[in-house]
Amino acid sequence: MREITYAQAGIEALAEEMRRDNKVFHLSTDPPGPLLTEFGEARIRATPIAESALTGMAIGAAGSGYRPIVDWRQVTFAFVAMDQIVNQAAKIHYMFGGQTTFPILYRAGVGGGGRIAAQHSQSPYSMFMNMAGLKIVLASTPHDVKGLLKSAIRDDNPVISFESNRLGGMKGPVPDAGDDYTIPIGKADIKRAGTDITIVALAWQVHEALAAAEILDREGVSAEVLDPRTLVPMDADAIRASVRKTGRLLVADEAGPTCGASAEIATLVTEDPDCFRALKAPPKRVCALQVPIPYSPGLEDHVFPERNRIVAGVREVMGG
Amino acid sequence: MEVSPEKQRAMLRQMQTIRRFEERASDDYAAGNIYGVVHCYIGEEAVAVGVCSALTVDDKIISTHRGHGHCIAKGADLNRMMAELYGRETGYCKGKGGSMHIADFGIGMLGANGIVAGGLPIILGAGLAAQMDGRGGVAVCFFGDGASNAGPFHESINIAAKWKLPILYVCENNLHAAQTPASMTLAQPDVAARAQGYGIPGEIVDGNDVFAVHAVAAKAVARARAGDGPTLIECKTYRWRAHTERRGQVDHRDPAELEAWKAKDPIAHLATRMKAGTGGFTDAEFATMDAAILAEIQAAVDFSLASAFPEPDDALDDLFEPAAAGRN
Numbered sequence: 001m002r003e004i005t006y007a008q009a010g011i012e013a014l015a016e017e018m019r020r021d022n023k024v025f026h027l028s029t030d031p032p033g034p035l036l037t038e039f040g041e042a043r044i045r046a047t048p049i050a051e052s053a054l055t056g057m058a059i060g061a062a063g064s065g066y067r068p069i070v071d072w073r074q075v076t077f078a079f080v081a082m083d084q085i086v087n088q089a090a091k092i093h094y095m096f097g098g099q100t101t102f103p104i105l106y107r108a109g110v111g112g113g114g115r116i117a118a119q120h121s122q123s124p125y126s127m128f129m130n131m132a133g134l135k136i137v138l139a140s141t142p143h144d145v146k147g148l149l150k151s152a153i154r155d156d157n158p159v160i161s162f163e164s165n166r167l168g169g170m171k172g173p174v175p176d177a178g179d180d181y182t183i184p185i186g187k188a189d190i191k192r193a194g195t196d197i198t199i200v201a202l203a204w205q206v207h208e209a210l211a212a213a214e215i216l217d218r219e220g221v222s223a224e225v226l227d228p229r230t231l232v233p234m235d236a237d238a239i240r241a242s243v244r245k246t247g248r249l250l251v252a253d254e255a256g257p258t259c260g261a262s263a264e265i266a267t268l269v270t271e272d273p274d275c276f277r278a279l280k281a282p283p284k285r286v287c288a289l290q291v292p293i294p295y296s297p298g299l300e301d302h303v304f305p306e307r308n309r310i311v312a313g314v315r316e317v318m319g320g
Numbered sequence: 321m322e323v324s325p326e327k328q329r330a331m332l333r334q335m336q337t338i339r340r341f342e343e344r345a346s347d348d349y350a351a352g353n354i355y356g357v358v359h360c361y362i363g364e365e366a367v368a369v370g371v372c373s374a375l376t377v378d379d380k381i382i383s384t385h386r387g388h389g390h391c392i393a394k395g396a397d398l399n400r401m402m403a404e405l406y407g408r409e410t411g412y413c414k415g416k417g418g419s420m421h422i423a424d425f426g427i428g429m430l431g432a433n434g435i436v437a438g439g440l441p442i443i444l445g446a447g448l449a450a451q452m453d454g455r456g457g458v459a460v461c462f463f464g465d466g467a468s469n470a471g472p473f474h475e476s477i478n479i480a481a482k483w484k485l486p487i488l489y490v491c492e493n494n495l496h497a498a499q500t501p502a503s504m505t506l507a508q509p510d511v512a513a514r515a516q517g518y519g520i521p522g523e524i525v526d527g528n529d530v531f532a533v534h535a536v537a538a539k540a541v542a543r544a545r546a547g548d549g550p551t552l553i554e555c556k557t558y559r560w561r562a563h564t565e566r567r568g569q570v571d572h573r574d575p576a577e578l579e580a581w582k583a584k585d586p587i588a589h590l591a592t593r594m595k596a597g598t599g600g601f602t603d604a605e606f607a608t609m610d611a612a613i614l615a616e617i618q619a620a621v622d623f624s625l626a627s628a629f630p631e632p633d634d635a636l637d638d639l640f641e642p643a644a645a646g647r648n
Contacts, residue, residue, distance in 0.1 A: 025452075042452070048482075050475035056441020057448060057479070060459075063430055064380065064449030083472075087435050088442060096423040096431060097413035098638035132639060156641040 001173040009142035009174050010107075010163065011035065013149035014069060016178070018043065021067060024153060027054050028071035051077050055084035055106070059092060059158075062102040067153060075108035075162065076120050089158045090133035101156040105149065111164040111204060111254050112300055118292035121300070123255035125162045129231050129264065135159040135185055136231040140206035142172040144229055147183030155185060164203040164254065188235035190242065194224035197248035197314055200239060200265050201225055205252040205305065212310035221318055231261055236268045240275045248317050249283040252310050256290040286313040323531055325599030331373055331530050332594065333609055335365035335587050338389045340613050341398065344621065345388070345405055345419070349565045354405045358419050361389035363528075363560035366586035367492050368393035370533025370555075371460060374541050380428040380446040380459040382439035384492075385420050386559075387432030390462055394429045396422070402620035408627035415630045416638070436497070437463060437470035440489075444476050447485035447550075458486040458544040466497025468511045477552065481518040486544035488537060491554045492527065498563045499572050512554035520550050527555030528586040531593075557586075 004012070011032055018024045018039055025043040026035060036044045047054050051072060058068035072078040078085060085106075093102050112121035128134055135157050139145035145163065152159035175181055191206055192213050201209035206227045213223040226242050228235055243249050249269050251262040262285045269275045269283060286305040294300055323331070342360045349358045361368070364386075372381065372393035383390040391401055396412070404411030405419050412422050423431035430446060433439045443461040450457035467473055468491055480487045491511045495502050503509070515522025521543070525536045533555055540551035558581035562571040594601035637643055 048475070048479060050479060052472050053441045053444055053475035053479055056438075056472070056476075057445040060382075060430065060442040060445020060447070061449045062445070063425065063442075064446050064453075066445075066449055066452070068445070083435055083438060084441055088433075088438055092431065093641060094638050095413060095417045095421045096425075097411075097416050098641065098643055099413070099423060100425040101641045135640065 001175060003171045004142055004174050005168065006142045006145055006163070006170045006172070007168040009146040010149055012174075012177055013146040013153070016180070017150055017153040023065065024067045024069065026069045026071070027057065029073065051081040052084055055081035056088060058104045058106070059084065059089050059102060062104045063092075063100055067103045069105045069107070069153065072106060072108040074120055075110050075122060075124060078106070078108050085128070085134075086131050090131045093157065094133055102158055103156045104158040105152045106158065106160045108160065108162055109165045110162045111166055112293045112304060113166045115295060115297060115300060117295040121165075121293035123162070123288070125231055126255060126260045126264070128160055129261060130259070133158070134232060137161045137185060137229065138203050138231055139163065139229060140167065140191075140203050140227050142170065142174045144183055144189070144227075146174055147181055148185065148229065151182045151185050154182070159185070162203070166204045183229065186230045186233040186235055188226055188228045188230075188238035190224060190238075191227050192223070192225040194222040194246065196222045196246055197250060197317060198224045198226055198239070198242040198246045199250050199252060199310065199314070201227060201252040202254065202261060204254055208305070208307045209252050209310055211307040212314065215307065215311050216314055221314060223314060228265070234264065234268065239265060240269060240272050243269050243275050244278045247278050247280040249279070250310065250313050250317055251283070251285045252305055253285070253287045254304055255288055257285050257287040258290050260287060262287050281317045284313050284317050286310050323534065325597070325601070327373065328590070328594050328597070328599060329601070331369050331534075332587070332590050333613065334369045334393055335530065335590065336610060337398070337613050337616070338365045338368065338392045339587060340610070340617050341392060341401070342388055344617050345402075346561070346565050348405075348621070350567070354419070355407060356418050356420075358405070358565040359386040359563065360559065360561040360565060361386050363581065363586070364492055364494060364557045365389055366530035366533055366590070367490065367527045367555045367557055368462070370530040371462075371488065371490055371537040373534050374537040375458065375460065377427055378457055380430055380443070380450070380457070381462065382430045382443040382446070382460070383432040383462050384436070384439065384464060384467070385432060385434050386464075387420070387422060391422050391424070391429055391432070394424075395427045396424050396429060398616055398620040399623040402617070403624040403627050406624035406627070407629060408624055409630040409634070410623070410627040414634065414638070437467035437472045439463065440467065440472040440476040443487060444479060444485065447480060447487040448483070450486050451483070456545045458488065458541050460488040460490055462490050462492060464497060465491060465493040465495065465502045465506065465511060466500075468514070469505055477518050477520070477550065480550040481520045484547060484549035486547070487550040488540045488544065489550060489552045490537070491552065492557055493554050494557050494559045496559070496563070496573060499570070510554060512552055515552040520552060522552045522554070524554045524556065527557030528584045528589060530586060530590055
């Protein structure tokens with residue numbers, strides 16, 4: 001299988017869906033060149049820097065029979081559109097009694113590693129998880145981002161795709177262009193099978209967890225790495241099944257712990273009686289420190305969890 | 321613009337229906353049969369009817385928290401509207417929306433909205449869809465003087481003007497944003513004057529004169545259908561009732577100001593002109609029409625009372641499409 005980057009895989013997903021369905025169109029402040037070349041300015045629209053208008057425009061177009069894609073670029077810029085996201089997109093299908101559908105894909109970069117400081121490096125997906133009515137996907141590989149974006153474009157609900165900034169240049173195997181595969185929204189993926197501990201890892205942390213699992217393997221610890229791939233709806237069944245098998249849980253997230261996706265994952269394990277009884281040790285979370293992301297390299301690197309911190313966390317759980 | 325006697329009768333009937341619907345909703349709210357908040361449109365009926373009478377069923381509108389008039393003018397079903405206010409499963413939104421969230425996508429009514437200026441970005445998408453469809457559809461955004469000061473107003477009109485979207489921006493300037501007089505918040509008194517900043521026509525019209533509103537709207541619709549882009553229309557009008565029907569709601573407005581506007585009652589004004597016209601309209605016909613409207617509204621209340629409340633468990637429905645996914 002050929003290898004392409006995460007960013008290329010995302011563009012391929014959009015292009016394939018736009019070829020498949022002429023109701024799909026794209027709004028962003030800086031349109032992707034390859035899409036503009038192929039589909040033209042009518043479907044790949046360059047917009048003013050007006051995220052509130054773009055976010056709401058997608059709602060009105062979706063309610064009128066189209067399937068808009070809005071690239072907010074960084075999640076940073078989505079914050080200026082919060083009314084349209086929270087009060088409108090998330091609620092409009094429900095509060096109007098399900099009269100019509102609102103198929104929308106919103107895309108946003110999250111995470112750090114770029115030394116671009118607090119207003120551009122953040123991972124606030126749990127804020128959006130907290131708002132009922134938005135589906136949320138969080139792909140960790142080129143293969144997954146392509147399949148999830150294709151599903152998101154075909155989904156009849158507003159879907160937000162959060163894409164870790166660290167993954168854009170990462171290469172990985174992806175089926176040939178035009179090989180029409182999708183990845184179902186709401187299905188987790190076991191990225192590495194194991195028997196001693198379940199590491200639920202999100203986005204970039206999947207790769208750190210896989211590296212940690214290699215180190216742990218040499219210590220005789222068999223770690224299972226589970227990637228939820230979708231935060232809403234969360235594949236609770238897959239996570240619980242894995243924890244019932246291994247009896248231990250560590251959650252790795254590049255967001256802070258407070259009210260985070262990591263807290264949700266830990267809770268859906270501990271509040272399930274069978275899962276709780278299967279636990280041989282208390283679950284542990286390895287998350288970013290609960291601060292705005294700082295600029296200076298030593299400070300930024302210190303804030304984020306990585307493979308060594310995951311290994312240390314696993315040793316703690318195994319010893320507990 | 322000449323409006324036929326039949327069309328005049330239809331306009332008057334819609335305006336009186338809006339008023340009678342809201343008088344009843346207000347009474348039923350006071351009696352405890354309608355919940356939350358109800359924002360009455362009484363006094364502003366000529367705006368919704370003047371604009372919507374220039375549209376077809378395929379054209380789209382989006383509304384505000386004061387949305388009953390827009391719903392009725394666009395052709396909404398009174399039974400389903402009243403049932404929604406009564407919180408019943410037969411309501412437009414199965415009891416999930418209430419007064420502030422009534423929509424009927426089947427007639428191009430894209431929803432009332434509890435957030436001031438919340439509809440401005442959404443109607444952009446309806447306008448863009450109409451442009452992309454290429455069938456001459458238009459989209460209308462109703463909003464107030466309050467919303468004209470919010471960011472989405474400026475973001476949206478800039479895009480609509482630049483892309484020549486077929487949109488009518490209809491500002492219902494009733495001189496008050498909740499309790500705050502527009503004179504305290506608008507840097508210049510005329511919202512329509514802002515159109516100049518976006519290079520589009522800005523029209524000021526007597527919002528209590530349904531023919532005047534209709535004429536300006538029809539001109540803007542023709543311009544939009546021709547591909548010439550949006551128009552900003554400011555309708556000067558006034559609401560007769562307090563911001564909401566909530567008990568104890570204080571109304572700080574000057575009673576003399578209210579009385580002066582009541583003297584410009586858009587319904588009485590229209591009826592007087594119709595009687596003076598050549599259509600043969602009489603007081604007796606008005607009385608007959610009004611009795612029929614009251615009967616329709618009583619029927620809507622009866623329909624609501626005969627309708628069940630949703631089952632509590634229905635609260636889980638419609639979160640996601642397909643609906644069954646909401647049970648996850």
